[in-house]
Structures are given as structure tokens and as C-alpha cells.
Amino acid sequence: MDILIQVNTSKEESKFGVDPDSALELVGRISQLSYLHIKGLMTICLLSDASKKVRDCFKLLKAIQLEIASKNIPGVYIDELSMGMSGDLEICVLAGNRQHK
Numbered sequence: 001m002d003i004l005i006q007v008n009t010s011k012e013e014s015k016f017g018v019d020p021d022s023a024l025e026l027v028g029r030i031s032q033l034s035y036l037h038i039k040g041l042m043t044i045c046l047l048s049d050a051s052k053k054v055r056d057c058f059k060l061l062k063a064i065q066l067e068i069a070s071k072n073i074p075g076v077y078i079d080e081l082s083m084g085m086s087g088d089l090e091i092c093v094l095a096g097n098r099q100h101k
Contacts, residue, residue: 002039004082005030007064009057010046017043023064024071031073040080041065058083 005027006017018026023041030036041064045057061083068078 001035002037003030004040004042004080005038006042006044007061009043009060012046015044020060020064024068027068027076027078028071028073031076034075038076038078040078040082041068042082045083 005023007020007023008015008017009020011019027038030038041061043057043061045054061081065078065081068076
């Protein structure tokens with residue numbers, strides 16, 4: 001089964017996902033399960049009118065993606081990002097991320 005790992009980049013209690021500091025460890029543990037294939041990461045950003053704070057959530061997810069990719073973990077293809085909701089598209093693009101949903 002292909003999966004995305006949800007990361008709580010805003011660190012809000014109302015959001016789900018792994019803590020950003022634990023994402024690499026979780027990916028490593030899940031990669032040991034042969035029936036799951038990690039395809040990427042996802043996050044729901046901070047609900048805020050402050051574009052910079054929202055953009056920081058997206059930048060953090062991209063940084064985590066790059067860190068995980070650099071580890072070349074067998075069976076992990078971390079090439080997909082799902083970031084935010086439809087209203088966040090413009091902020092996501094401005095954060096320098098080309099992949100979004």
C-alpha cells in the first residue's frame with residue numbers, strides 16, 4: 001500500500017501527524033514494513049492570515065523531505081508532498097515548493 005506520512009508542521013494540538021523532529025525516525029521504522037511504501041509527506045498548515053507563518057510550515061515539510069531523501073532509505077520514495085488546503089495554493093507556490101495538492 002502506498003502511503004504519505006503526515007507531519008504536524010504547525011505543532012498545533014488540533015492537528016494530527018508526527019512531530020517534525022521525529023519524522024525521519026518514523027519513516028525509518030515504517031520502511032521496515034514490506035507491505036507499506038512511503039511515497040511522500042503531507043501536512044495541514046497553521047490556520048492563520050499570516051502568510052509567513054503558513055509558508056514556514058510548508059518550508060519545514062520540504063526540508064524534512066530533503067533530509068529523508070538524502071538518507072536513501074531502501075523502499076522509501078519520498079517524492080510526493082501534499083501541503084495545506086486549496087486556499088493555501090498561492091502560499092505554497094510562494095514557499096518555493098512545486099509539488100502540492
